[in-house]
Amino acid sequence: MALTEQNVPAGDNNSQMDHSIVGAELDENTQQFLTFILAGEEYGVDILRVQEIKGWDAVTQVPNTPEYVRGVINLRGTIVPIIDLRIRFSIEQLEYGPTTVVIVLKVISGADNSRIMGIVVDGVSDVYNVKNEEINAAPDFGDGVDSSFVKGLATVDEKMVIILDIDHMLNSNELASVNKAVDDEE
């Protein structure tokens, strides 16, 4: 399955994705996820949404934006916002350095609309095939965590992976000028 690239021109060596992993035979009941580590926890995002993975670069701050928006970067000529998930999830911040990773994702907002955004994570973990039935609904975490971000919980190799719903997570009004409600995927 080729990664579709829209708003950003084709990637080059920066990409650490091993494309040979993608393209394994999948049936409709299985999804592939890229997992990453953030503050000791493992999170997963739909691999079809992953545009590329790059290192941490200088970011240009944008005034009067939420704190978790670190700023914007130049991704081969396109302006892409970078979201700091630690701040977003209210976890303590880290100093970002050469090992910091930015995952560039394609976020869908509305019927025809898609945007490219980057999230800052501690490191990339692996790619897993997960059957839909293996994803459990996320329990209610209470007020502390916005559970709309979480699609579900999966167990892979005895570990818990938090499957993220990036469309909900990255489409809030603060991040988009458009006041369209993102369709519920359920």
Place this chain on the structure above:
Amino acid sequence: MARILAVDDSASMRQMVSFTLKGAGHDVVEAVDGVDALAKAQGQKIDLVISDVNMPNMDGITLIAELRKIASFKFIPMLMLTTESAGDKKQQGKAAGATGWIVKPFNPEQLLATIGKVL
């Protein structure tokens, strides 16, 4: 195959005619009116002329009359694109030396069939 001079002030008509004729393997020289057509006809070996009648600068009938004055154009077939009701135009065209006419609107099949008769 044949080199055809297609004259019409409407770009979409020129496109359609050109596309159709080229698709049949012919070579097409396009012109936007009579003046342009005369200029483009100079020094070219043309096998067939297809021309609209109503055009600015020089209409189709005048064009045909002018072309017939040129030696290499004396006997080649020249077809006018006319509308059904323009009976007098047909006569004028013939008087000017037109071979015949194709009635508008026409579809590509009709165009090819008609030029097939004269080529």
Place this chain on the structure above:
Amino acid sequence: MTFDMSQFLATFYEESFEGLDIMETELLALDVGEADLETINTIFRAAHSIKGGSGTFGLNDVASFTHVMETLLDEMRDGKREVTQNAVNILLESVDVLREMLSALQAEDDLDSERIAIVKKKLDDLLASVSNESTAVAATEASVAEPATETAVPQVSGWTIYFKPHEDMLQTGNDPVRMLRELATLGELSSAVDTSSLPEFLLMEPENSYFEWTVTLTGDIKKSDIEEVFEWVEDGCELTITPIASDVTSENSELDIELIKTTFEMLAPQGEKLVARFYEELFKRFPDVQSLFANTTPEKQQTKLLAALELVVSNLEKQDVLVRTLTEMGMRHKNYGVKIEQYEAVSSTLLDVMQEFAGDAWTDKVAATWKAALALVTNTMIAGQQAEPAAEVENSDASVPAVATEKSTAKKAPAKRKASTEASSIRVSIDKVDELINMVGELVITQSMLSQLGEEENFGEEQIEKLKSGLIQLERNTREMQENVMRIRMLPISFVFQRFPRLVHDLSGKLDKKIELILSGESTELDKTVMEKIGDPLVHLIRNSLDHGIETPDVRVAAGKPETGEIHLNAYHEGGNIVIEITDDGAGLNLEKILAKAKGSGLVGESDKLSDEDIADLIFQPGFSTADVVSDVSGRGVGMDVVRRNIRALGGTVDVKTTTGQGSVFTIRLPLTLAILDGQSVVVGEEVYIVPLVAIIESVQVDTSLVNGITGQAEVYRLRNEYIPIVKLHDVFNIKPLHTEMKDGLLVVVEAEGKKVALLVDDLLGQQQVVIKSLETNFKSVEGISGATILGDGTVALILDVTGLISISKKNASNVKKLTVAA
């Protein structure tokens, strides 16, 4: 092979919209009293093209609608119809309807069939009304078929066709052989050619046609099919088409063909002498027959006779053919005026002459056989004479006007509106393209020079110098190319201006005002996209002038002004911008009313002091309209703020200057291109921002003695004789500045929409052209920021939006005020 016409539709729509614009402009320019023929012709041709194209590409509704327009215009250009104001108005309305129809079709939307029907009826009624001549309705497409005078001949087994092209037929590019070939496709064909008219070689004109053909075509064939083959040349030839007579004399079978042939062969060597003798005898015996041959020479006629005899004899086996041929001949003879009695004369004379030449060989049997044969021939020819001539059926204009049955319902079930119907193609003058090609050429040269340099092994002083000059050249090439490419997207503003004469014409009529529209600077060019988007705001501003600006004639006269108001639309280039001015000599803005309204709605504080310019600028606030009566022309005050917003979205500004009683001037400034900006880099804290050069008036170092505070919240700077509010960018953006003391910073004085502010920055860097990248594509719009750009080092710099900054700073100031008050 099925053809997909839709690939041509885009071009068709584009040229049709252009054609409609031309029609409109020319209709407006028509002098109703003395209509200029060339103008009418132009309008006619435009309508004709649209009709032709729409028919060809399957848009039948459009075709039938346009057809009536075309008919009216055709009458006008022929002088058969007077050009009245009423007709012009109806045609103008029709142009509107056509535009709507084409737009709807292009967007695959529903057609407004009611509106179309109403206007079509107006057109039809106009057409039906008596035109100049007292002839009845000139509905040239009346579906009256010329009555076919074709006789009701029952199914014939075939046809005999006589075809003799006129001598000059070849000079119309028609080829008889082609026609015969075509006939052959209709049925079984056998033909006989008569070459007797061919003159001697030296007298022969190779460009002429001398042959005549008699063709037999068998099969179940319609006469009209045959006529169609000759459709183009019916005036250029003799043509008779007769059905094959069904009775074939049974005597044929008893004819001793062998004998006839033998005799003929025997006589053949003396054929010429024989026929000469024949005519000699014939004229001797029957002098009055001579008149029949007045149109021909004896030699010709003799040759003809001989050929005819040969024809008959050689075709004796093919009696069907023979019969038809003879029948044909008979008919022709009738046309020449040959009388039936004269056949007898011919027969008997011929027999005698043949006997004379045959001598002893003319046995009784031979005589009898030949007599029978000739009788047969004669009878057949007589039968041909008596057969009713097949009258020519004229190519009837039997076309029924294409009645539009095309469903005007949506083509797609839930009408999914196609994305913008704006034309996505552009016409470029070939000069611009050639220039660009030249530039690319130069760029290639520079590139190869630089790359050569890169291959050099020793890089010393010399190479560095070469490198520098090469880079300078590269910069020059790139800049020239960039300018050129931008120019490709530029079109003269006349494209937008041209719809205004119509607008003013219609509206001033509706409002009972006399208004003249003057256009200037129509050739000023601007970016195509900008032009497409500036249309609506301009319309609104002009409507505003028409409605609220210009007074009614009596009010004007009372005020000592000329009855006819003037609206002047002007465009010119200034700096990197295009400036559009809309000036009217109307009543100007009522500043008192505006101020009162603003105070009333709380926009302005009771005690606030505003300059005249500030008051005028209030009209751009949302919901602002001091119109006493909400006229349907300008709408209810939803206009001006939208106008400003739209213009801002294009990176431009709009402001107004007014003089009560004398008029107003609306000034729109737009960047020449949307993609590139001349910017001044400034440093604020750790960030670099770009300030659009076009907004900068000047930059000054801070002289703290010129800084004054106002009510503790705001600070102003005294620059010569004005007080300019200071905007501290680090405050607005929440950044830590490099310098905390104002005296170490710099002030960049900028202007937007008539207002000036001074931006406090830490430092100034260079000026450069930057490519504008959208922040909104992947993120969102941020107030005070109009976009972003990528600097030479690859980092992102944000581009400031001066107008936005001014709003923010005002808001902050009032927030502070509120807080202070609340405290």
